[in-house]
Amino acid sequence: MAVRAFNFVSSPVSGKTTLLERTLQSLSQEIHMAVVAGDVQTHNDADRLARHTDQLVQAVVTSGACHLDAR
Ligand SMILES: Nc1nc2c(ncn2[C@@H]2O[C@H](COP(=O)(O)OP(=O)(O)OP(=O)(O)O)[C@@H](O)[C@H]2O)c(=O)[nH]1
Ligand SMILES: [Mg+2]
Numbered sequence: 001m002a003v004r005a006f007n008f009v010s011s012p013v014s015g016k017t018t019l020l021e022r023t024l025q026s027l028s029q030e031i032h033m034a035v036v037a038g039d040v041q042t043h044n045d046a047d048r049l050a051r052h053t054d055q056l057v058q059a060v061v062t063s064g065a066c067h068l069d070a071r
Contacts, residue, residue, distance in 0.1 A: 009067060017045045024052040036060060038068040 008016045020035060027033065034056040037046035046059035060068060 007068075017048055020049055021052055024049060028053045028055065034058075036068070038062055040064055040066060 008020065010016055017037075024033065024035070032055065033053065035046075035049050035053070036058045037043070037049060038060045039045055040062050041064075043059035043061060046057050050057040062068065
């Protein structure tokens with residue numbers, strides 16, 4: 001099975017989570033999508049996204065690191 005992955009990284013408060021919320025609202029009935037939500041401190045974004053999909057929304061709290069490594 002082919003899995004396509006997109007990595008959204010941008011400045012704080014630039015609209016990443018809003019873009020993902022709208023994408024899930026629009027396409028989650030047609031396309032199987034899962035989200036891994038990385039955050040330096042909280043799982044607030046994962047909680048926001050979980051309201052829009054029953055697909056896996058995994059929060060990774062990095063304790064300060066500003067990006068997720070693939071592993
Ligand atoms: N005007 C406008 N506001 C937007 C847009 N997208 C998001 N916002 C607003 O910008 C604010 C931040 O949006 P988020 O989606 O939480 O941004 P984020 O990049 O996930 O923020 P962090 O996770 O804190 O880095 C919210 O108040 C959104 O409603 C947009 O396209 N236009
Ligand atoms: Mg966010």
